Amino acid sequence: MTCRPHRHLVGATTSQAAKPSLAKRYLFGFDAHLAVTRDTQHIKPLLDDGTPDPDVLPALVVGLCLDKPGERPAYNGLKTIRRLRERGYTPGFLAGDRAYDNSEPHEWQLPVRALGYKPVYDYRVDQLGDQGGAQGSILVEGTWYCPSMPESLIEATSDLHAGRIDRETWAARIAARKPYRLMPEEREDSEGHQRMMCPAESGKVQCPLKPRSIGSGVHLPLVDPLPSPTGPLKVCRQRAITLAPEEGAKHWQALDYGDEEWQKIYFRLRNSVEGFNGFAKSPLAETIESSRSRPIRGLAAQTILLVFQLAHANRRKITTWLDSLALGGQRPIRRTNRRRKTKPLGTWTPTGHLTPAT
Structure with missing residues (x-):
């Protein structure tokens, strides 16, 4: 399994304004550490007719941990992916945001490798x-x-x-x-x-x-x-x-930074988790960022309610994906939402994409 743990701030029950100050967010919010799984081996998620490839499953949340903002990111991320191993998921490539990557090696980098994951990182300047x-x-x-x-x-x-x-x-x-x-x-x-x-x-x-x-x-x-x-x-x-394994443990990764394989793996994981965040934050659906969608206080209560919200988001995403498939020559029930032209592999750089030759 290829996954990406990610910290995501979700609101708790409070009367805070729509755009609270950073201080209020730290007082009344929680960090949600999400493990999102994604198939990184298939190059084309869409078939030639523009419908999804049935062999490429959508990105889904398979693990969750809630904690205070900025509190123990490595501990919470590791706890989330360790539970996945206990449930029988096969480890694969793993990418996380820099809160995880900049942890001490004995807290994050070495344990994830011991679990069988292959870390893929980006770096600060x-x-x-x-x-x-x-x-x-x-x-x-x-x-x-x-x-x-x-x-x-x-x-x-x-x-x-x-x-x-x-x-x-x-x-x-x-x-x-x-x-x-x-x-x-x-x-x-x-x-x-x-x-x-x-x-x-x-x-x-x-x-x-x-x-x-x-x-x-x-x-x-x-x-x-x-x-x-x-x-x-x-x-x-x-x-x-x-x-x-301790030598260079903080920065060592399984792929060559910046090459085509690294781009394919790292950015698919990164884009998948950011895409799922936007999907589950939709004001017309789960609105996981809003405190009003979980009108109860307490870490345990917030965790349980957020689990139901994310399960619903998973179900909604799977249903949308199934309705977009064209199986047995039949027309899909729903037209795919993917109409954007993506950048080809090999064009990414840390400061943007290469300009195609004219």
Whole structure:
């Protein structure tokens, strides 16, 4: 299962105005931590005739936890997805907003990996580029790389945010990082440790510290390692290194930041949860953001009523989806609401979409 826990402020019983101040929201509201499941493997949710693909289920809420605003996001998010495992859901990719991502690794990042989920993150501007190292390798935006990867590739996203490069250059530099990645030599063991090979050993680059890699192909990048008075780094001396799960745990993620696969997974999860929030907030339906839809005080009472509201929203979404299907050559009962043209994969950048070539 691929899901995205998300904090969402819902009103409690109070006489607050339609647009309360932030202080009042913290006094009278709750954070709803929602786990939304979404199929990220299908590229086209719509068939050629514009009707939904029956193999692509709609995004639905499958877990919920309510708490005070800003209170223990990692604890509540983890409690929500742990219950999903107990109910038999198979873990998949997992993306959460930055309240989860910026928690301490032992509170969020390591436990979700221990549950079998594969985290996918976005980062703050001050977290881009080099995020630390281990045994000579460097962690750049969640992925382990050769320490001699060119600085222009390490700082690609920071340069984009600072306006030093355009979006097309950023996309080219993200693609140019791939040969410098450390490659897995074997699967993770039961404790989360994994053997990772130097890219010169895996035939992705040429490096003078690995003489056998020189001349292996003129198309391969030539690494220029910096001289060191203490000799080559451990990752450069050995064929492979063993990385423990604690190393780089806060920022490590399962996909290469910014590439097409990352875009497909991360943004589908993000768009799904934001879309469901808007769906369930509809003033013509569940209006989960309004305190008047749950006229009773108390965390337990609010949780129970919100569960019924979200179950109704799930049912409404499933009914709408079923009515939009064209099965057995029959016309759908309801015309699909999806008429927008979405951006193609490969065009996203942290500052917007690439302009299509004219």
